[in-house]
Amino acid sequence: MGRIFISAGHGGFEGRTRDPGSVVGNTTEAQEMILIRDLVAPELRSRGFEVLSVPDDLSSMQTLDWINARARTGDVALEIQANAFSNPATRGTSVYYISNNDQRKAHAELLLLALLRRVPQLQSRGAKADTTAALGSLVFCRQVVPPSLLMEIGFLSNPDDRAIIQTRRRDVALGIADGLASWSRAVSGISPTPTPTPTPPAYSTVDININGGIYDEKGIIVNGNAYIPIDLADQLGVNLARSPEIRRISYRNVVYIKAIELRAFNISVSWESSTRTIVLRSVSVICPGLIDRIMGHGNTSEVQLMMFLKSNNEDALVRFPDLPKLYREESAIEGVNHDIAFCQMCVETAFLRFGTSISPEQNNFGGIAAVGGDEDGATFPSARIGVRAQIQHLKAYASTAPLVQELVDPRFRFVTRGVAPLIDQLSGRWAADLQYGTKVMAILRRLYESAGLL
Missing domain, CATH: 1.10.530 (Lysozyme)
Structure with a gap:
């Protein structure tokens, strides 16, 4: 059985300033998440799971590095956060997963269901692709080596959610622990992550369709995500030299990147499950011109x-x-x-x-x-x-x-x-x-x- 990494969102130093996350009333997001995390970890250990709690003084990028430096085959990683919004009526629980990954979506739904079973008073906002987040992606879902999810337990700005987080902390922690236990067991049979091992892993291959034609080289599937040869980025006019945060893996002497990462460069990325084909299209083929230029014509009806x-x-x-x-x-x-x-x-x-x-x-x-x-x-x-x-x-x-x-x-x-x-x-x-x-x-x-x- 793999290990479980759990991170309490925010609380570390971003630059030289400690990041408390959302601040509502007399509490902060970091404080509330740490208290819940410190109940989840011992609960899982009592069930026989090995749990690694991410240190609370790390920045978001240091958190990723800390997990990735320790990751092994079969591990999973979860970050818990709270949300806040200017409208105090907004509330609910969400679990974010890396977009275009049905396997990870199922894992997100597993965690969400486990929490709501323990605390049905929390409203579900559903399992969400990380592309629906404010910035269009979440680094915790994308740059952590093991399978990873990000859970927003509720809205601190909503009185009902805040009361549940503060007064039913034990029940919330048990729900999260239930979900993590089920997720860890599910992942134990999944293909290994690209962490170097004495025996090189063998990844299944997929076809690549680029702007309507089949590419000569194959892609691979790693942890349910489609990876493509990095040379394709150049052919699509994408300059990755300025994007060191995009993770690269080497497999059989070829460098690969996650196909979904090209979405940030306005490349259409979709998946045809019937033919096991990753489909890539340049947006310039679909929407001529710069899509971020304010003056111009729209493309939608x-x-x-x-x-x-x-x-x-x-x-x-x-x-x-x-x-x-x-x-x-x-x-x-x-x-x-x-x-x-x-x-x-x-x-x-x-x-x-x-x-x-x-x-x-x-x-x-x-x-x-x-x-x-x-x-x-x-x-x-x-x-x-x-x-x-x-x-x-x-x-x-x-x-x-x-x-x-x-x-x-x-x-x-x-x-x-x-x-x-x-x-x-x-x-x-x-x-x-x-x-x-x-x-x-x-x-x-x-x-x-x-x-x-x-």
């Missing part, structure tokens, strides 16, 4: 926008049924990519759930501040005018061309025209968050995946 929005918030279209249509119309008038504007709205409003700073009644879908520093932000008379203001603000950043329609954006004149033609250049400008552009791009990739474009 109104129906595709509606379906994507509804799949992320069932009630989103109840109040704003015409919003997809408005984004396509208003963006076309000013020459702004409606896909980007729409995805920015999804980031700003959490798929029209909004939060505490801006209400739905304000028709402010871009988080545009009011002139004069009003803490409630700008208010617009209709959804159309709110969308128009966001489109105009995007055009202010991305272009020096004049507006076509009458100015409704209250902050248009404060922007240095044309300073941010690409999504990532909005980071630290439109919002203080230096990963703002990454979050918008993560939603854009999800939109294109749902529409069959990525």
Whole structure:
């Protein structure tokens, strides 16, 4: 039987500052997760499992290194975290797994079910691919050598979740321990990880389809993930020299990378189980031009926008049924990519759930501040005018061309025209968050995946 690594999210030093994670009331995410982790570990040991607790003073990258340096065949790794959101009504438990891995998805569902059996009062948000996370991927799911999952136990910002985490800590720990025990037993029969061993592992091979043609070389399956020869990245125009975090393995004198990692470079990655084929397509073949350029034409239809929005918030279209249509119309008038504007709205409003700073009644879908520093932000008379203001603000950043329609954006004149033609250049400008552009791009990739474009 393999060993179990368990990490309490946050608490270590990021740079020179200790990262407490979410801070709510008189507690922190790091504090709550450490308390639960310290109940899970001895419970598993009492059942005969070998458990390694990640030291609490490590940064997120040091945590990965610590686990990978000790990993052996058959091990599993879990990080537990809590979430927080500006809307205190948001709650629930999620388990994240590496995208496009059905095996790991089943493991995530196993852990989730075990926790909810012990604590049914927690609401399930489901097993989720890590591509649905804010940044579009989770390093704990991708860069840990053994099979790994990330569990968000609940929302500290929600009073009900916080009460369960604090007052039913023992039950939560038992649920997590149940899930980890089942997962560890399941993994004990899985193919070994690419950790060097005296006897070289033998991985099954898969075909590779690239832009409609079968590639001469084969891919391999490692821990349920498809790996491809690194030479393919060059053929797809992907420069991995600037991405040292992408893990490489050597197998029979060929260097491989996880196929799913190419998704961050706008390469479509899908799997045909019937033919055991990994399918790769350059987005430039599907959506000509730079998909992160704000000025341009979108690629999705109104129906595709509606379906994507509804799949992320069932009630989103109840109040704003015409919003997809408005984004396509208003963006076309000013020459702004409606896909980007729409995805920015999804980031700003959490798929029209909004939060505490801006209400739905304000028709402010871009988080545009009011002139004069009003803490409630700008208010617009209709959804159309709110969308128009966001489109105009995007055009202010991305272009020096004049507006076509009458100015409704209250902050248009404060922007240095044309300073941010690409999504990532909005980071630290439109919002203080230096990963703002990454979050918008993560939603854009999800939109294109749902529409069959990525």
